[in-house]
Amino acid sequence: MQTFDLGKRSLRELNETLHAQKSMTNQTRWKIVNAKGNHAIAVGLDAPITVSVMGSTGYYTAGMNKHAAVNIYGSVGPGVAENMMSGIVTVDGDASQYAGATGHGGLLIIKGNASSRCGISMKGIDIVVHGNIGHMSAFMAQSGTLVVCGDAGDALGDSLYEAQLFVRGSVKSLGADCIKKEMRPKHLKILKDLLKRADADAKPEEFTRYGSARKLYNFDVDNASAY
Amino acid sequence: MKNHSQEYISHTVPIQSATFTNQVNAEIRRAAETGIYDIRGGGAKRRVPHFDDLLFLGASVSRYPLEGYREKCDTSVTLGTRFAKYPIELDTPVTIAGMSFGSLSGPAKEALGRGASAAGTSTTTGDGGMTEEERGHSTKLVYQYLPSRYGMNPDDLRRADAIEVVIGQGAKPGGGGMLLGQKISDRVADMRDLPKGIDQRSACRHPDWTGPDDLEIKILELREITGWRIPIYVKIGGTRPYFDTTLAVKAGADVVVLDGMQGGTAATQDVFIEHVGLPTLACIHPAVQALQDLGLHREVQLIVSGGVRTGADVAKAMALGADAVAIGTAALVALGDNDPKWEAEYQKLGTTAGAYDDWHEGQDPAGITTQDPKLMARFDPLEGGRRLRNYLKVLTLEAQTIARACGHNHLHNLEPEDLCAVTLEAAAMARVPLAGTDWYPGKSSF
Numbered sequence: 217m218q219t220f221d222l223g224k225r226s227l228r229e230l231n232e233t234l235h236a237q238k239s240m241t242n243q244t245r246w247k248i249v250n251a252k253g254n255h256a257i258a259v260g261l262d263a264p265i266t267v268s269v270m271g272s273t274g275y276y277t278a279g280m281n282k283h284a285a286v287n288i289y290g291s292v293g294p295g296v297a298e299n300m301m302s303g304i305v306t307v308d309g310d311a312s313q314y315a316g317a318t319g320h321g322g323l324l325i326i327k328g329n330a331s332s333r334c335g336i337s338m339k340g341i342d343i344v345v346h347g348n349i350g351h352m353s354a355f356m357a358q359s360g361t362l363v364v365c366g367d368a369g370d371a372l373g374d375s376l377y378e379a380q381l382f383v384r385g386s387v388k389s390l391g392a393d394c395i396k397k398e399m400r401p402k403h404l405k406i407l408k409d410l411l412k413r414a415d416a417d418a419k420p421e422e423f424t425r426y427g428s429a430r431k432l433y434n435f436d437v438d439n440a441s442a443y
Numbered sequence: 444m445k446n447h448s449q450e451y452i453s454h455t456v457p458i459q460s461a462t463f464t465n466q467v468n469a470e471i472r473r474a475a476e477t478g479i480y481d482i483r484g485g486g487a488k489r490r491v492p493h494f495d496d497l498l499f500l501g502a503s504v505s506r507y508p509l510e511g512y513r514e515k516c517d518t519s520v521t522l523g524t525r526f527a528k529y530p531i532e533l534d535t536p537v538t539i540a541g542m543s544f545g546s547l548s549g550p551a552k553e554a555l556g557r558g559a560s561a562a563g564t565s566t567t568t569g570d571g572g573m574t575e576e577e578r579g580h581s582t583k584l585v586y587q588y589l590p591s592r593y594g595m596n597p598d599d600l601r602r603a604d605a606i607e608v609v610i611g612q613g614a615k616p617g618g619g620g621m622l623l624g625q626k627i628s629d630r631v632a633d634m635r636d637l638p639k640g641i642d643q644r645s646a647c648r649h650p651d652w653t654g655p656d657d658l659e660i661k662i663l664e665l666r667e668i669t670g671w672r673i674p675i676y677v678k679i680g681g682t683r684p685y686f687d688t689t690l691a692v693k694a695g696a697d698v699v700v701l702d703g704m705q706g707g708t709a710a711t712q713d714v715f716i717e718h719v720g721l722p723t724l725a726c727i728h729p730a731v732q733a734l735q736d737l738g739l740h741r742e743v744q745l746i747v748s749g750g751v752r753t754g755a756d757v758a759k760a761m762a763l764g765a766d767a768v769a770i771g772t773a774a775l776v777a778l779g780d781n782d783p784k785w786e787a788e789y790q791k792l793g794t795t796a797g798a799y800d801d802w803h804e805g806q807d808p809a810g811i812t813t814q815d816p817k818l819m820a821r822f823d824p825l826e827g828g829r830r831l832r833n834y835l836k837v838l839t840l841e842a843q844t845i846a847r848a849c850g851h852n853h854l855h856n857l858e859p860e861d862l863c864a865v866t867l868e869a870a871a872m873a874r875v876p877l878a879g880t881d882w883y884p885g886k887s888s889f
Contacts, residue, residue: 231667255660260597260668275657276664280597295651299595314651318592320636336650337592339636356646358636375644377637433641434624435479 218243222257223250230257237263239283251290258286261303278305281322294331297324300341313350316343319360325414332369335362338379344414354381355391363410365418373426377433381426382407384418393432397425481713482621484546484802484812485772486614486705486749491722493705494756496869497862498878502850509847516843517853520767522565522744523605523674523697526666530674530697531583531605533767534563535839536854537757539831540702540748540771541587541607541678543569545622545631545643546709546802549576551811553824554778556580558831562839567607567769570620570645572634573599580828585676588665590619591645593635597668605698606665607676608658610649610691613706613749616680616720620645621710623803628814655690662695676700681721681749685729688745692737698744700769701730705750707772709812710803723749723760725872731764740764741855754841761842762857763873770838777834778827779809 220230230248237243246267251257255274258267261284269277272290282301291309300319307315310328317333319341326334326343332350335343338357348366355371357379367385374391380403381394390396407420459465470481502508509516523530539559544552546569553576559566565583568574572594578584586603588595600606611617622631622643632639652661662675677691678700691699703723708716727747734740747760748769760768775781781789783796788808792801802812810822846854849861863878864870870877871884 227667228671232670235670256664256667259664260601262597275660276651279664280600280668282597294657298651299592299597301596317651318595320596333650337646339592355650356644377641433638435621435642 217245217247219247219249221249222252222254227254227256231259234258234261234265234267237261237265239263241265251288253293255293258284261286264303272309281305291328296326297322297341300324310347311345315345316341319343321360323410323413329366335360335379338362342410344410344416346414346416348385351388352391354379354394357381361406361410363407363414363416363423365416373428375432376426376428378428380406382423383426384423387424387426390426393429394426395429397427399423399425482623482710482803483713483716483800484708484710485716485800486707487717487720487722489717491704492724492866492868492872493722493750494724494759496724496866497759497864497873497875499755499758499762499845499849499861500863501848506850508850509852511844511847514847515852516847518839518843520744520855522746522767523676525674525697525739525743526671526695527605527674527697528670528672529604531565531585533565533583535835536761536765536767536842537562537751537835537838538564538585538746538767538769539566539774540706540769541567541569541585541609542771542775543571543622543709544574544577544634545569545571545593545627545814546812548811548813548819548822549574549630550819550822550824551775551778551827552577553580554822554827554831555774556584557824557828558774558777558835559583561828561832562835564835565604568603570622571631572596573603574634576824578602587678589645590647590649591635591643592650593643593645600665601669603669603673605674605676606669607678607700608662608665608696609678610658610687611680611682611702612678612708613680613702613704613720613723614708615711615715616682617647618711618715618719619647620708621803623710623805631814655694658690658694666695674698676746678702680706681723681726683729684721684726685733688730688733689737692734692739692743696743698746699730699734700746700748701726702769703747703749706748707775722872723747723751724869727760727763727765728872728874734764741766754838754843755845757838757842758845758854758857759862761854762861763859763875766855773834774831775811777831778811779822779830780807780811782809785809 251271259279262282264283266285269288274293276295278286285304294312295314297305298317300322302322306325311330315330315334316324324343326345329347330349334349334353338360341360344363351369354373358377361380364383368387371391373394404420520536556577560582567585583604585605624640674697676698677696679687681703704720744766746767747765785808805813807813810818862875
């Protein structure tokens with residue numbers, strides 16, 4: 217395993233080093249120490265490497281990740297794994313706002329809680345939160361799956377498109393055009409798979425499914441108060 | 444039998460209201476019938492103080508001109524010199540503004556790339572991501588980073604020549620966008636990760652940052668992902684240009700793109716286009732002042748857009764302190780948008796050439812702002828590219844002509860002292876003297 221000390225070397229050197237790892241690299245395991253809340257750690261990775269970040273981080277950790285597995289042994293600031301394309305990002309602690317925002321693919325696992333706007337505008341990413349999520353989560357979420365093992369805050373799934381939402385606990389309120397939906401076998405299968413991959417101790421049958429009522433898909437003046 | 448006194452009674456002449464004009468009343472009736480506001484493309488159509496209200500003084504005894512055809516007048520510009528390893532070097536300061544694939548057809552985007560590249564300048568993506576047509580045909584391509592993040596991916600980010608973080612645009616500062624379902628083809632839907640045929644809303648603010656402090660970190664992330672190689676622009680709509688420019692620079696912008704209310708959009712509410720934002724002319728001085736106050740004028744470049752049509756407009760924007768300009772609507776017109784040759788079809792759509800602005804409906808007779816294969820087939824990207832290249836060359840030649848007449852051997856040497864204003868409003872906004880005086884509103888007489 218390669219160790220990179222952010223206390224001794226710069227963020228630029230770190231990302232440059234990680235970007236230099238191509239698909240055939242034999243340096244596949246990296247440990248970053250002294251993260252100390254730095255922003256933009258391990259952003260734009262594009263190789264099947266494993267990066268372990270020791271300690272809590274600032275904004276946009278593992279942003280726009282492709283192929284890599286990034287494990288953060290601490291909590292993360294806003295925008296963890298934003299616009300992720302593929303790979304897996306795991307947060308041992310809590311996540312601040314916008315976790316997984318606009319993500320196109322891959323799996324984001326948050327073992328603690330996630331703050332507001334988790335999964336905002338998600339476009340294919342799968343997100344599993346072991347704890348609770350804050351308000352306005354999955355706002356304008358387009359596709360992908362958000363699984364919440366705890367509770368959800370206000371306005372869940374506001375202006376939702378085709379993303380699937382599963383919540384085990386309570387939902388404080390649903391956003392515009394987000395409704396409770398029937399849980400079918402195919403949804404239980406998706407949930408089972410994601411819970412297993414995220415190592416979450418929960419049963420698919422305990423969850424409620426939410427999705428779009430699809431009433432706001434085309435502008436209708438009679439829906440103006442919902443916009 | 445007519446009474447003599449009745450025959451000679453004077454009647455009041457019918458008077459049309461200046462407040463409730465026929466146009467206003469027609470809009471009231473339309474709103475009453477449909478129950479929905481008017482959505483259209485383009486920028487503000489109302490008359491506002493503009494570059495037309497400024498004149499160049501030209502050379503005379505106190506200034507001597509350069510020979511119009513024989514003496515060199517440079518037009519090159521370098522954008523992104525502050526932090527980027529590889530700034531963008533252009534032959535002309537006239538760039539192509541961001542316009543989305545989805546709003547425009549693929550061939551239209553290709554033509555923009557072809558024309559801009561042939562003229563030695565850059566073009567810009569838009570909402571919906573980067574298409575192969577425009578990347579393949581654009582020597583210099585600026586990749587817009589928008590609130591919707593439709594089609595946004597790190598591979599395209601890395602193959603861009605610059606990134607433009609879009610915070611606002613002049614036609615609708617503070618507003619998002621809407622691509623109506625009829626323009627959502629399979630390809631557009633796929634690029635945007637949404638079902639075909641549904642209205643696609645573009646958010647008005649970014650999903651993962653708020654405020655200038657966050658923006659600074661977002662720019663750091665974008666630089667880290669792209670290895671600090673390429674410039675990062677920040678585009679703002681004309682609202683509070685002094686403060687917005689200051690904050691964009693504080694956040695780390697290499698280039699500030701400032702778009703006034705005459706700048707076009709693919710679609711938004713008419714009430715938004717006509718009633719929110721500042722005229723382009725009113726934006727430039729405060730933005731330049733902000734850069735000067737920061738000691739970064741010319742180190743952070745300023746691109747001005749919104750109603751640039753002629754080489755005179757280019758020269759005037761640059762004389763006021765811009766480093767370059769961007770054109771959108773004018774580029775579409777150069778490609779063939781609103782061409783009178785399609786008049787019969789414009790009439791069928793209830794409009795006329797020059798006034799057609801329902802770009803969002805996807806029925807553009809010129810085949811430019813559409814995804815309809817039959818209409819798209821009318822547009823030849825090679826011919827469109829040739830026309831755009833010609834137009835860009837003319838803008839550059841016209842600006843050079845004026846610069847030489849003012850005695851300058853580079854467009855960047857144009858200065859406010861070369862200008863006067865023909866209206867009080869223009870003098871006040873541009874801070875150049877009213878013609879024939881050495882005064883502008885706000886300037887002390889003493």
